[in-house]
Amino acid sequence: MSLEYDKKDCFIVEGKLALPYTYFPGRLGSKFITTIRDKKIIMGVNCPKCKKVYVPPRQVCEKDFTDIRDNWVELQNTGEVVNFTVVRYDDRHLPRKAPFVLALIKLDGADSPFMHILEEIDISEVKAGMRVEAVFAKETTNTILDIDHFKPSKVAKISMSDRSGSAGSCDPGVGSVPHMKKQSGGRGDMYNKVIITAALTGAATMKNQNENVPYEPEEFANEAYKCYKAGAAMVHVHARESNGMATHDHARIKATHDAIKDKCPELIVNLSSAVGMGKTPEQRISQIVAIKPEMASLNTNTMNFSIIDRKTGKIFIDFVFENTFTMLQDFAKAMLENGVKPEIEIYDMGGLDNFMLIGKQGIFSAPYNLNFVWGVAGGQAFRADAFIALKNAMPENANFTTCGVGQDQFPAITQSCLLGGHMRVGLEDNIRVPSGEIAKGSYEQVEWAVRIAEALGRVPATPDEAREIMGLKKK
Amino acid sequence: MSHRKKNRNVGIIGIGQTRFSSHREDVNQPEMIHEAVSAALKDAGLAMKDIDCIVHGNMELFEMVHQPDCWHTLGTGAYGKESFRITTGGTVGATLSCAADNLVASGMYDIVMAIGFEKLQEGHTTGGITNMADPLWFRNLQTGALTGSKAYDMISEFGEERAKKASVMYRIIMDKHAVKNPMAHRAFGLEFEQLDDLVRTSPKLVGDLKLIEMCSQSDGACVVIFAEEKTAKKISKKPVWIRDHITVHREETFILFGYDEKHPVPMTHRFAAENLYKRNNIKEPLEYFDVFEMYDPASWWAVDWIRDFFQLKDDEHLKLVENKEIMIGGKMPINPSGGVIASNPIGATALVRIAEAALQIRGDAGDHQIPTEVKHALASGFGGTMWTVLTMLEKDLNW
Numbered sequence: 001m002s003l004e005y006d007k008k009d010c011f012i013v014e015g016k017l018a019l020p021y022t023y024f025p026g027r028l029g030s031k032f033i034t035t036i037r038d039k040k041i042i043m044g045v046n047c048p049k050c051k052k053v054y055v056p057p058r059q060v061c062e063k064d065f066t067d068i069r070d071n072w073v074e075l076q077n078t079g080e081v082v083n084f085t086v087v088r089y090d091d092r093h094l095p096r097k098a099p100f101v102l103a104l105i106k107l108d109g110a111d112s113p114f115m116h117i118l119e120e121i122d123i124s125e126v127k128a129g130m131r132v133e134a135v136f137a138k139e140t141t142n143t144i145l146d147i148d149h150f151k152p153s154k155v156a157k158i159s160m161s162d163r164s165g166s167a168g169s170c171d172p173g174v175g176s177v178p179h180m181k182k183q184s185g186g187r188g189d190m191y192n193k194v195i196i197t198a199a200l201t202g203a204a205t206m207k208n209q210n211e212n213v214p215y216e217p218e219e220f221a222n223e224a225y226k227c228y229k230a231g232a233a234m235v236h237v238h239a240r241e242s243n244g245m246a247t248h249d250h251a252r253i254k255a256t257h258d259a260i261k262d263k264c265p266e267l268i269v270n271l272s273s274a275v276g277m278g279k280t281p282e283q284r285i286s287q288i289v290a291i292k293p294e295m296a297s298l299n300t301n302t303m304n305f306s307i308i309d310r311k312t313g314k315i316f317i318d319f320v321f322e323n324t325f326t327m328l329q330d331f332a333k334a335m336l337e338n339g340v341k342p343e344i345e346i347y348d349m350g351g352l353d354n355f356m357l358i359g360k361q362g363i364f365s366a367p368y369n370l371n372f373v374w375g376v377a378g379g380q381a382f383r384a385d386a387f388i389a390l391k392n393a394m395p396e397n398a399n400f401t402t403c404g405v406g407q408d409q410f411p412a413i414t415q416s417c418l419l420g421g422h423m424r425v426g427l428e429d430n431i432r433v434p435s436g437e438i439a440k441g442s443y444e445q446v447e448w449a450v451r452i453a454e455a456l457g458r459v460p461a462t463p464d465e466a467r468e469i470m471g472l473k474k475k
Numbered sequence: 476m477s478h479r480k481k482n483r484n485v486g487i488i489g490i491g492q493t494r495f496s497s498h499r500e501d502v503n504q505p506e507m508i509h510e511a512v513s514a515a516l517k518d519a520g521l522a523m524k525d526i527d528c529i530v531h532g533n534m535e536l537f538e539m540v541h542q543p544d545c546w547h548t549l550g551t552g553a554y555g556k557e558s559f560r561i562t563t564g565g566t567v568g569a570t571l572s573c574a575a576d577n578l579v580a581s582g583m584y585d586i587v588m589a590i591g592f593e594k595l596q597e598g599h600t601t602g603g604i605t606n607m608a609d610p611l612w613f614r615n616l617q618t619g620a621l622t623g624s625k626a627y628d629m630i631s632e633f634g635e636e637r638a639k640k641a642s643v644m645y646r647i648i649m650d651k652h653a654v655k656n657p658m659a660h661r662a663f664g665l666e667f668e669q670l671d672d673l674v675r676t677s678p679k680l681v682g683d684l685k686l687i688e689m690c691s692q693s694d695g696a697c698v699v700i701f702a703e704e705k706t707a708k709k710i711s712k713k714p715v716w717i718r719d720h721i722t723v724h725r726e727e728t729f730i731l732f733g734y735d736e737k738h739p740v741p742m743t744h745r746f747a748a749e750n751l752y753k754r755n756n757i758k759e760p761l762e763y764f765d766v767f768e769m770y771d772p773a774s775w776w777a778v779d780w781i782r783d784f785f786q787l788k789d790d791e792h793l794k795l796v797e798n799k800e801i802m803i804g805g806k807m808p809i810n811p812s813g814g815v816i817a818s819n820p821i822g823a824t825a826l827v828r829i830a831e832a833a834l835q836i837r838g839d840a841g842d843h844q845i846p847t848e849v850k851h852a853l854a855s856g857f858g859g860t861m862w863t864v865l866t867m868l869e870k871d872l873n874w
Contacts, residue, residue, distance in 0.1 A: 013610045015610055017602060017605070019536075020599045023503075023597055024501075024503055024596070024597060026501060026506045029503055059550075060509060062554045064522075065552060
């Protein structure tokens with residue numbers, strides 16, 4: 001829309017200013033550049049307190065002003081693309097003719113990524129997570145362009161599948177090997193958005209305990225919709241027969257799944273691969289293969305999974321929840337093949353180790369999404385220090401959420417939110433709200449989770465944001 | 476001018492400066508700033524976590540860096556903190572102090588750190604300052620910050636010999652002060668015996684403004700930490716109280732249509748001082764204040780402005796200079812630090828005035844400390860198109 005006005009007699013002053021400058025990069029910046037120029041070595045500095053390796057180097061650690069100027073460390077010329085952009089316009093100040101790729105590259109041995117040009121690759125092939133190596137300039141310019149550019153690295157064994165840093169491009173159908181990561185020292189990343197999941201039913205919570213437990217597909221859909229409106233990004237579902245019994249019937253599960261997706265297409269539906277007591281491995285996994293939800297639970301150890309009177313210790317129902325290594329392997333493969341992202345259920349440290357062990361086969365896709373489960377009769381009760389131990393033991397490229405049975409629910413999810421993880425609530429785990437009253441539905445617990453997030457300054461993720469974080473492909 | 480009583484008293488509890496010099500090849504901007512930040516934190520006995528908010532300032536574009544506060548966080552400690560950038564030209568250091576004072580007095584923050592810096596060697600000041608000028612009327616004519624008009628005025632009023640001698644006398648006194656200040660950029664060791672020689676031989680810049688009379692370009696940073704009364708008393712043994720400050724703009728630099736007798740040149744400094752004293756009930760500023768840290772970019776200006784700041788008449792200001800009453804030990808010591816003529820890291824310069832005034836009140840100025848007790852100090856800031864910030868500092872909370 002052009003503005004019509006009288007421009008007669010309006011003179012325009014055309015001008016141009018030169019902006020000359022000199023820059024003193026200081027001793028650190030100077031050494032960084034001259035070492036690249038003279039020795040073709042990229043150097044960083046290491047903070048002895050927080051163990052972070054910064055590149056480019058800096059005098060002080062950003063956290064507490066620890067003086068780190070003398071702690072030089074030599075880095076590898078190889079690294080990983082954390083993220084990238086394609087420059088698609090030409091301008092005099094740009095280092096290359098468009099189109100070219102500018103990538104944030106985290107060098108091996110460094111903790112902070114830095115930007116450089118990525119070449120010798122078709123732009124459409126560039127992916128976050130890919131391995132790259134530095135190519136040094138033949139003629140020096142005493143600038144950061146003494147590294148001429150980065151190119152794809154040949155030695156990339158894990159690179160093709162290990163793509164966590166950038167979600168969108170992750171493929172639940174491509175496997176990778178989980179690697180041990182350096183301990184983060186318990187520093188949670190509170191800036192991440194928090195994914196709230198509502199586990200609507202489970203296999204055992206019945207209407208006689210809380211009348212809002214859904215049985216019918218339509219009830220599931222309505223309850224899921226309310227949870228979504230309250231702030232949930234995902235629902236976890238065990239389908240039920242009309243009489244309330246957990247079912248492995250494909251048609252009923254599909255009807256339940258589809259009813260939720262029809263009512264609320266944005267929501268992520270996460271189906272159970274446990275289904276309920278006494279189901280065979282075939283019954284448990286075939287429904288996942290048939291329905292192919294975006295996500296499904298995947299349990300990591302065989303354990304007691306019983307119903308015990310919490311006050312008296314009296315055994316009501318004794319049950320062994322069978323999850324052999326073979327099942328873990330077969331379920332993981334089936335999910336990988338069918339593009340279903342597993343939510344890896346961790347009931348204790350042993351379960352995490354089981355996942356790491358079987359994960360060596362490369363049958364899980366990064367990022368790995370773990371759920372720490374507390375308070376199952378047969379599993380461990382919630383303890384804050386045990387939670388931190390689990391978090392510290394996670395592999396690289398892993399997200400974590402948590403759920404707790406009964407009174408463990410809210411303490412566990414608060415801890416998770418505090419440590420930068422995600423939260424699962426729902427009537428599967430607990431029929432009450434923190435006040436002790438019977439919950440009006442899973443959605444009321446979602447509302448409580450949102451309050452916890454708000455109190456801790458975190459923002460609930462939308463389903464699409466949750467997909468990005470967890471590496472899901474919308475179906 | 477409308478003015479209200481402060482909501483809370485505010486004290487200076489920490490001061491840090493770098494040494495001022497023409498080049499700092501060994502550090503980049505955040506690293507240089509960090510030296511002053513560390514010194515101020517050490518002076519206050521605080522850690523970065525104790526600082527609630529940071530105000531950061533310098534001259535616009537003088538380093539040819541856009542939004543310097545955003546990439547200085549590593550040096551300033553503003554990482555994850557509340558932070559403001561302020562840029563008001565030459566006065567920016569004084570405005571930083573005003574802003575910090577207001578932020579604390581308001582109750583918004585208990586401890587605020589003001590950071591002023593300049594690394595002039597990296598930029599191109601004329602390039603930056605030319606941007607300030609109106610593109611049609613002035614941009615093609617602007618010569619940076621130099622002007623010889625004050626020399627012309629003073630020579631017209633007091634005669635050539637007396638005026639020129641007073642200006643160089645002021646300059647020598649400032650150099651004698653700078654020699655005592657280890658932070659000062661330029662300290663030549665000038666002697667009064669050289670006065671006539673300097674008048675004769677110093678190269679002229681514009682009109683009768685000579686090279687020796689003009690301030691330098693300096694690199695450096697200054698940091699001052701402000702705290703509310705209770706915190707200040709708890710943390711600091713010798714908090715220095717900010718009694719009041721005033722900022723005045725009268726926009727008289729660009730007098731397009733010449734001087735007019737009916738509308739004489741308005742005097743921003745005089746106007747600012749008059750209003751500040753009136754509202755603080757100070758009848759005789761020359762008697763009241765024990766020290767004055769003045770923003771003195773050139774000695775001609777400095778001599779003339781003494782008259783305005785102290786509300787003097789006729790040649791009273793010249794006599795103060797001629798009788799060396801502005802020296803350390805004199806009736807009204809001006810710039811024991813050596814002043815702006817000795818060191819001019821512009822974004823820090825006006826904050827250095829406040830920092831040095833506070834050091835005098837604390838008795839911590841070292842070799843350039845005034846020998847008698849300093850209870851009341853005045854600090855000024857000056858900016859390109861003639862605006863003024865005046866700050867009053869006090870030893871005791873008793874006004």
